[in-house]
Amino acid sequence: MEGSSKMSSPKGKKDDLYHVIHKVPSGDSPYVRAKHAQLVEKDPETAIVLFWKAINAGDRVDSALKDMAVVMKQLDRTGEAIEAVKSFRGLCSKQAQDSLDNVLIDLYKKCGKIEEQIDLLKRKLRLIYQGAAFNGRPTKTARSHGKKFQVSVTQETSRLLGNLGWAYMQKGNFMMAEVVYRKAQMIDPDSNKACNLGLCLIKQGRYEDARLVLEDVLESRLPGSDESRSRKRADELLMELRSMHPLPESFDQLGLDDDFVKGLEQLMNESGPVRSKRLPIFEEISQFRDQVAC
Numbered sequence: 001m002e003g004s005s006k007m008s009s010p011k012g013k014k015d016d017l018y019h020v021i022h023k024v025p026s027g028d029s030p031y032v033r034a035k036h037a038q039l040v041e042k043d044p045e046t047a048i049v050l051f052w053k054a055i056n057a058g059d060r061v062d063s064a065l066k067d068m069a070v071v072m073k074q075l076d077r078t079g080e081a082i083e084a085v086k087s088f089r090g091l092c093s094k095q096a097q098d099s100l101d102n103v104l105i106d107l108y109k110k111c112g113k114i115e116e117q118i119d120l121l122k123r124k125l126r127l128i129y130q131g132a133a134f135n136g137r138p139t140k141t142a143r144s145h146g147k148k149f150q151v152s153v154t155q156e157t158s159r160l161l162g163n164l165g166w167a168y169m170q171k172g173n174f175m176m177a178e179v180v181y182r183k184a185q186m187i188d189p190d191s192n193k194a195c196n197l198g199l200c201l202i203k204q205g206r207y208e209d210a211r212l213v214l215e216d217v218l219e220s221r222l223p224g225s226d227e228s229r230s231r232k233r234a235d236e237l238l239m240e241l242r243s244m245h246p247l248p249e250s251f252d253q254l255g256l257d258d259d260f261v262k263g264l265e266q267l268m269n270e271s272g273p274v275r276s277k278r279l280p281i282f283e284e285i286s287q288f289r290d291q292v293a294c
Contacts, residue, residue, distance in 0.1 A: 030054035031064050044071045055088060062096035065089065069103050078111040098124075098133065098140075105163065114170050121164045128157055158188035165196060174203040191217045191230035198237050207241055214238050 034050030037043045051068035055061050065088055072081035082104065089100050101124055108117035127133045134140045134153060142151045161184035168177035178200040184193050194217050201210035217225050217234040224230055 029059045030057055031060040034064065034067070038067065038071055044075055047071050048075075055091065058091075061088075062092045065092060066096070066099060066103055069107065073107060073110055078107050082107050082111070082113075109167075112170075114167050117167045118164065121160055121167065125157065125160050125164070128153060128160075154188050158184045158190075158193075161187070162193045162196070165193070165200075169196065169200065174200045178204070189222050191222045191224035191227065191234070194222055195230060195233045195237060198234070202237065202241060202244070207244060210241055211238065214241070 030050050031054035034047050034054055037050055038047035048068055048071055051064045051071070053059075054064035055068070065085060069081040069085050072078065072084070085100055085104055085107070089097065092100060101120060105117055105120055108114070108120065124133070133156070139150045139152050140156075141148055143149075161180050165177045165180040165184060168174075168180060178197060181193055181197040181200060185197065194213055198210045198214040198217075201207075201213060214234045214237055216222050217230055218238070220226060
């Protein structure tokens with residue numbers, strides 16, 4: 001009997017292994033049963049019902065609302081997911097608001113709500129400048145596919161600008177997308193945004209500029225250039241480029257967001273006083289200040 005109180009039973013070890021393998025929490029609460037339905041039973045409809053029960057019962061509301069929105073998106077119930085997040089995010093903690101914004105951006109992208117996506121991306125960029133993002137810290141912990149990693153303000157700013165550029169591309173506003181992508185590349189360059197920038201330039205008939213940008217990818221001058229997906233896309237865009245003849249669009253056709261561009265250009269020439277809440281990254285890229293206020 002000696003030491004028996006400290007020993008785990010074989011059943012306990014088996015249960016622990018089960019939860020690790022299936023990546024579900026232990027217990028019998030509505031949220032736990034919802035995750036079991038989602039991940040083990042592969043029954044998304046039941047999972048949604050149980051996520052609703054978890055939210056109403058106050059059981060892990062932050063996670064329940066985010067997970068339910070993800071499952072709804074998988075079932076093409078995107079509009080319902082958007083309304084759920086907007087209606088119940090007030091029940092969630094302050095720490096969950098940023099990830100809920102990211103869920104909304106993904107949902108807006110899924111159902112083609114471009115204007116809403118642009119507005120939310122600009123608001124998130126504005127929060128970064130004001131020092132309100134990351135709770136004032138220079139990094140935050142993010143999670144992807146069950147793994148945790150650190151994201152810097154620099155990386156997050158560039159990521160948001162990249163998403164904003166993509167949203168402008170969906171509107172056919174390629175000149176605005178170019179402006180945003182160039183700012184993103186100045187902060188944290190990568191091959192994926194370079195390919196998108198190349199496409200923006202092609203759409204404007206600026207073929208030589210596009211060629212130079214795409215060659216940066218193929219000649220491995222940018223992070224991520226060794227990824228086969230980026231190289232393949234750069235190759236395809238260059239092939240498309242070679243088949244074209246210059247046919248520039250007029251500025252009127254581009255539907256340029258004048259105020260936003262003026263804000264970006266003004267920032268490039270501005271050297272205002274240091275703000276106490278400004279994070280270090282914004283001392284390095286002070287030219288972006290008004291961009292997020294447009």
